[in-house]
Amino acid sequence: MTTTTILTPEHIAPIRTLSLRARLIVEGMIAGMHKSPYHGFSAEFSEYRAYRSGESTRMIDWRKYAKSDRPVVRLFEDETNCQAHILIDKSASMGFASGKLMSKFEYARTLAASIAWILIRQRDAVALAAFDEEVVTYLPPRSTNTQLKTIISSLDALVCSAPTRCGRTIDRLARGLKKRGMTIILSDFFDEPHDIINGLRHLRYKRQDVLCIWLLDPQELSFSEKRSWLLRDSETGRTITLDGRTAAEGLGHGLHLHRERLLGACSELKIDFCTIRTDEPFVPALMRVLSSRGRR
């Protein structure tokens, strides 16, 4: 039995410590990939360019200047690979869990911790933003080991509440981004598709490589037609009584339409859009997400 097979949400849920949980997942994933995450990431010479007046003279490659009598600046690869922003949705809808499964939020913050772990191991600067109606928690990007601890402790402290304003929050966060980088959004995207697409478009405008991870509980994908349902909205408190057939059809069609619109927009904006069910084992899910990015 390999590590990947045992890391199901059911198995990992009792592990309260998120850091331990993230480490387990990452190690399991690395073991599954049989590939070191340290390879291929080093600071190397990139190119020369002409010195621009006003620039610091420390930037000038004097040896080259001596040979060519032209002041040039030697450019290197950035020491930090990229700045990654992890956006995690902590709205009330993310707290939904069916049966003994982890809630979407539990699953999301485990994934967020795992991704943060990987990125920091790669020397990437990782930022964390937790949002519902607005950004609740924001940790600026850093690549230190303490940043990982801070991220994990911040994720641990988050509690699901308040309605989702996913699109508007993404849009606001995008405003503050100065550098190109990577943005990972972990959410159920239960907001107006138009707002979400606007936010994503804004992120792309800010030259962000965006990865959307759509988390869904199995219950949200299909309703049992053999039951009658008295449903209460976890965010608004609105109630509705539906027979199983109506509930299944309404949810099926609505979810399908919602997904189609998001998927269409993401395809247009060249954004990776992955769906993960909360009953899916972590490692294969994470590998699937990362390998799909690797193919691009």
Added chain:
Amino acid sequence: MGGIGFTAPALLWGMAAALAVPLIHLLKRPKTVRLTFSTLRFFDESSVTARRSRKLRKLLLLITRMLCIALIALIFSGPYNRSDPLRLLHDPVHPVYVAIDPTPSMTYRDKNGSPAERAHSLLDSLAVLRPHPGSISVYATQSCSFTAVQLSDDGTAPPVELFDAAAFANACRETVHRTPDAVFIFMSDFQGAIASTLDSLLSGPLFEKALFISVSFTPHKPWNVYPTEIRTSTGAVPGIKVRLVNTAPRAVSGKLQVTINTLRMVPRSCTLAPEADTVLDIAVQSLAPAEGGSIRFDCGDPLPFDDTRYFVAEEDIPSSILIIGDPAATWPVAAAITANEPSGHRSVARCTYEQLSIKTLSAADVIIICSGDGARQSRELVGSIVRPEKQTVIDACDSTCCSGNEHWRSTKKPLSLTLADTVSDFWRGFPSLHAADVHIYGYRTGLTGMPLAYLSNGLPFITLQKVSENRLSITLASPADINSADNLCETAFFVPLLDRLIRHAERFRARTRPPWIAGHPEKNPYLGAHTAVPVLNAEGKQLLLLQYQPFFTIDNPGVYRVIPADAAPYPTVTIVDPAESRTVYHAPQTVGLPMHTVLTAEELSAHFSGRQGMPWRIIPWIVVGILLILELLLRERPASIPKQPVA
């Protein structure tokens, strides 16, 4: 009797299965689960509307299923209208008793074959439709009982036989006692008195539950030609008078063949006027008393059984009829007698009481005493006459003649007449339908003798009494001439009545016996004789011996010879039943007889095969079909939910 009945009421419990539908619906009713769901953004107002319409749809589906099951149970329980007597025919194992009229009139042959053949063909088809043993029984005229049906080998009808109505009635009674709700089917052409016989049978309390179906095979526009009323002259100028009856609406030509003993005369062609009787005088070279012969008229008529009429030459004894009464009132009587015997064989004389003499009275063979002055004296005078020859007195007096136990009664409400029977020699073939036209306002009571007809209040109207060996007395309760006590002489009843009275008087006087009717039981005149009396046919072969049996039957018409031990042998003639020759058909009575129905052969076949009322029987199944289609339409299709991404 009204309302709805069920052939299989136990299957009505199947309707309870309809209750299982709501039970199943209740058991399958989904439990409501409360759930705090992540978002309800995908459930808008249309979902609520869809839920309501689905609820209504489920309710309709429930009702449709219940109706469908209930209707199917109802159909299989076999509902029927209790007031419809023909419902018994729909039961394939219900006993059916069939009787086919075996009389000669059933041999009437037209382009569709004879009624007898069609009746037996229908019986065969019914037997095929009801193969269940014992479901169909047929009346056998010889055994006078119902026996299991047997298919006819070649489709031909069996030979004609006598239909004994009394025996048939007895067989029906026995059957009804065994099976109170039996179904009787009587196939007949309803010629002659069959219908009235049936009416009298069915009007009794016997057929309260049993169903009696009359299937009519009455020919369309029937006609017949037959010889009748042969009178012979054996005197100096021998000859034969025969009346040829043509009931066809057109002239009919044919050949008349006369045979005397075994000598055939040259056939004679003659044409008969449409719907008229033609009296032919046939001259013969010699004709001695007691010589037998036959007259045959071949014209290709559809009823050939009566084309030959046998006769025995009689000694000429002309009848002398004396009518006593006021000439102004008695002329209808004389006219009626003359109308019945236009050949002049009867001499009719009228005289008043004042003109009477012993000689006149002694010379008369038949004396008719009518009302008027001196009727009482005439009656007394006639009673005092002693004459060696046989004489008949027809007493048709009014109130002035009442004597002894006789009393005159008047009524403001007119009485009508009812015949005592329709099968005796006196009344057989009598057109009884005219009897109801007679209105009697005054009548005598206390008449003695055997009643031949009754008043509608039950008192005798005509009585017959043999006063002495040579005298026959016929008494009418009301006058026969023009009078205020009745309208007898104004009705169509009058002429045939007088004809019967005079014929009976002539038969009383005649030396030759009345003809036997082929197939009919005849009274044995030699019952209890010391020596058996043989009856020989034309070839001299002995047919039967008359001694101990009270009745005997001769099947075939012809001239037969009776040889009594203590008297001279004499010839006698057996003729076909003249009543069967008449092309008069009467539909049986159904009014007031709810269990008596008249059907055609096609209708009966349709009832037997279950085709009758087919559209009405199909309608419930159509409704079931519609309900099933509705059920399919209302049933929920598998949800067309788009497949969501897996992982």
